[in-house]
Every structure is written in structure tokens, then in C-alpha cells.
Amino acid sequence: MQVFNLQLPSLIRREEEEKWVPVTKLGRLVKEGKIRSLEQIYLHSLPIKEYQIIDTLVGPGVLKDEVMKISPVQKQTRAGLRTRFKAFVVGGGNGHVGLGVKCSKEVATAIRGAIILAKLSVIPVRRGYWGNKIGLPHTVPCKVTGKCGSVTVRMVPAPRGAGIVAARVPKKVLQFAGIEDVFTSSRGSTKTLGNFVKATFDCLLKTYGFLTPDFWKDTRFTKSPFQEYTDLLGKPTKALILEDVERTEA
């Protein structure tokens, strides 16, 4: 339920969440609408530091998230045991995945923080075919492997109808990634969920890093968005702050 300002019933106040004031250059460009898709950001390898960028570009309701695990971790202090909660959140949709890990004193804060970190770490997943190029890509384009800690996860292309042949943990991540069929193989201490999930994430990250003959063509370089919109970024953002002050006084 929303709480409206009872002093001014005629004014409709927007929720605070909608007021995103971007702090980074990329954020400003996204808010203005100069950048339309995530792929433009990926093309220039720009770091994403504000989670609202992902929200605006991908749109609400597309990215689903799920808590993989909440583990209580403890530290011994003079005053006793200090417990904190570590939340692992995986999110994804539409060929993208994100993984967020956050530790906090309360479960809710940990989950919230992990969702934000998951949004910040969203990566594109390359999908390909096992055999005939009929329909949409459904599996990994080639054999890839990812490693974190002692856990290595290997993904092998599978024919249609195979489904995701993986353990419960990587299966969740792969489902969010939008991969329909894959064979996996893992090694190492897979019961450490943190490393297991990070290893599959690393594996998915490598799908676009693998050089295949489609990429042999010379790249036609385009201007980085910062270069392209340099005059727009040069304009000061002071006007925005003044507007806010006026509102609160009235």
C-alpha cells in the first residue's frame, strides 16, 4: 500500500524509488534514453555501477530472481558469536544472467543487497546449436569450462530435447540463462555452493569470450557512448537539484 502525503491530498507524490538520480556518466546516458540496450554497454565493456541502469534497460518484470541459499556465517567476538546472513541470489531472463552474493546482519537486507549485486553483474549468454541450425539457439555454442575455487564446471552442447543435465545448483543458473539443453560435468568440492554457482557463472561468462569463425571478420569500431555524447555529459546537472528543493518547501 502506498502512503500519500496527507497534508496535500491534491498532489500526487511519486514514490521515492522512482526518483533515481544517476551518479555515473553511464547512468545519466541511460536515464536520458541515449542508450537503448544492454548490448551497447557490453560492446564497449563499460562497468555498470548503478543497478537502476539494468532496470531501465531491461524493463520491469523481465528479470526474475531467486534466492539460491541463505547461510548463516559466524564470527567469534569477545562478546560472543556474531551471526550474519549470506544470501546468494541468481537472476535472469531473456538470455542474461546475474549472480549476487551479499552478507548482512538481517536476512531481508542481505537479500535486497544480493538482488542489487545480481543486477550489477548481469552478463549476456551466448547460445548456439548442437547440429542443425533450425529454430532458435538452444544450447551452448561450444564446450566451455569455468572454475572457481576447486570447483570446475564443464558445459557441453547437447541436442534438442536433452534438457539441462546438471546438478540442482547449476541447473537453476542455466534455467535463468535461457539455455534449454546442455550436458554438464563438474569436479571439485561442489558442495560449497558459493564456488559451485560462481563456477557456472564463470562458465557462462566465457561463452561470449570464445573465438569462433563467426568473429573472424574485422571489427568495425564504433564510438564509445561517452565520446559520442560528450557534450550532453558536459552539461551540468544542477538544474535537477534545484527542482527537488522547491518541491519539498512547497
Next chain:
Amino acid sequence: MEGASAKGDSMEELKGLRISSLDSDSEEDAAVVEENRKAVDVEEEDDEDEDEDLEPVMLGFLEKPEHPWSLLRQSFPSKAGGAPAWLDPVNLPTGRHCVCDICGKPLRFVLQVYAPITEKESAYHRTLFVFMCPKMSCLLRDQHEQWKHKPEQPSRSVKVFRCQVPLSNPFYSSEHSKNDGTDRPSSPGAVLCDRCGTWKGDKLCGRCKKVHYCSERHQRKDWKSVHKYECRQVDNSLQLSNAGSILTKKLWPEYEIVDEDEGEFGAKVTDDSQNNAMSLVSRGKADDSMDSIIDGFKMDIDKRTFAIFEERRSRAPDQVLRYCRSSTAKPLWPMFSGRLPKADIPSCKHCGGRMIFEFQILSTLLYYFGVDNGRDSLDWATIVVYTCESSCDASVAYKEEFVWVQLY
């Protein structure tokens, strides 16, 4: 006999003939002839109806809500996806009504239509809520159930509820709503489940008694993922910000349903569409046996019906809902097979009176809900809702109505 000497060109002849003449020449078993005859009758009816003045149909389109408060229950919205804006916020459906009778999982909210009846005082505010199980396997099993004639306890995976309240009621003020965001309901509603936000949360966590659930299933899932750690915290600290409600709920994306009269959209140029219909229909097999002609004909009826459906729909391709509440109204069937004959519409289980067609949901909704095109993902041709003609008042606030699903 025409049938016996059928070749490619006589197929064209057959098309030109009136459908009823086919019956006299058939050597088929009675069943096939019966079905065709039945089909013939209905088709003839349809043809006649199309020539007469049609009932005015309201079309529903999905849009993003205008304001953040447009979809709250005090605005009496018509919406699709998200959580339902319950009309009667206190006497929500419970128990068996909330779950899919086939798999036992709580149903997901599809859409609600605000359809008051001006003539009836007790239905000053009236809303119809549609829920369904998101699993295709349940929908396939549901088909078997819906074809059963007069089952004692229907076990469906798609359910429709009707709720109506008079002008003066304990939930909303009798004055006209100002529609500017300042409306408030007269009393707070019942607490909803923390996991799904759809159904009534009448079950509590046994330990902390702070978190509400609609069903044991949701309680178990929440415990496993989040509440196990939080429940303990309540003992130590007094605050409990429910972490389960932060996660994105498994709900379909939320939209507002905006309605327009179908008459606003003029009929498109019919020449092209008729050619389309004919080209779909004339692709028949040149075979000697009557069987294949009958089969081909049956298939052609399906295609012809679909062509008619598409032509009507093309006037407003974005339409999601077709609303026409009248005793003579008929739904626009996309397929010939799988229709509900008028004679088979059951009677209202609350008052025993007649039930009439009220509205139908088209498969365009699936696109808006972002349902993917996998093998096992949800799909239907149309979902047709029949409601009590007299919109009876019964003891229960949310009365179940009859729903018919047609699959491709």
C-alpha cells in the same frame, strides 16, 4: 454418387454445394454423419447470425496503468497479471477454491473484469476474477474434466469467481470515486499471503506468528528459503521485515485492461480475407474414398472457422478480451472442434438458473504475459466464461462460475 468419383476438381464442386446435400450421399457410419449434421446445423446458425445485427462486443486491451493507484481495489479496476485487487477484501475464497484441483498448487491470477449490472441493486459493484494453474500439463488434464457432463465435484485447473456488492457496503464509500489518487477504502482488507500476495493469508507461522501464508505449500517453500533464519531473529529483535516479500513473486506482469467498443474498429476490406479463407480451405486431398473427403472437410471446417475468427480479430489485433453479456451472445470460436454447444452450458450451481456467455479471453494475453514458446509452456485458443444470467446472490462472497477452455 459424387463421393465415389471424387477427383481434384470435384472437390471444388463440393465446396460450391450447400453443406446439407453432402449428408444424402454418405456411406459413413452414423456417428460421422451425426457429427457433420450437428456441425451443419450450428454452422448454418452461425451464418444466419452473421447476416443479422450482431450484439455489441466490448474489446479489452492491455495497457500500462495510468497512475500508480489505478490498479488498487478502491479504483474498481479491470486488470490482468500481478495480484488481484479483491472487490470484497474480507471474505476471500479459501481452501479448495484457491488451488488447482489437479496438482494442488495455489492458482495464479490471470485477470479481473469490472462488470457491474446497472439494473441490479445488489450488483452495483461486480467483478469477475479468473485464476488458472500456470502448468500446461494441468490444463491438458483439465480438458478431460470440463468435458464431463454434470460432475458432482468438478476438478478444474481454471477457475472464475464472481463477486458483487451493493452501493452501500462496508468496504467502500457510497460517494463517487474522485479518481485522483485520494480514494481510500473504508476498511482495511484481510491479510494476504506473504509468498504469493494473491490469496488470503489465514495461516500463520507457528513460531513467530508474524508471517502469513495461504497454503501449506507456500509456507514450506518460504521456510526453506528465507523464513528459517528470520523466524529465529524475531525472538532476539522485535522487528521483522519479511524477506520473503522482497523477492519477485511468481506472478504474471501487471497491466490495466482498457475497453473499447468493437464497432469503433471498422471491418477491414473483406476481399483479401475471403481469398485467404478459400485458399486455406481448398487444399484438399484428391482421394477416392469418402473418408478422406469427410476428414478433409472436417479439417476445412476448422480452418474456415479460424479464418473467420482471424478476420474478425484483425479489426483490432491487440485485443485480449471480448465482452458481451447477453442471453443471445455467442463467443467467437477460433476452432470448430472443441467448442461448447449452447445446449451443454450448465446451470448456475447457486441458484439453478440459466448461465449465459459473458466474456472470452484470447491467446494474445500469453504474449503480454511473456509466456515462452516452449513445448510445455501454457497455450490455449480461447477461455470462455459463462455466468449466472440473473447474477444471483448467494451466501458465499466469491461465487464460482463456469469456464470453458478451448485448446488448439
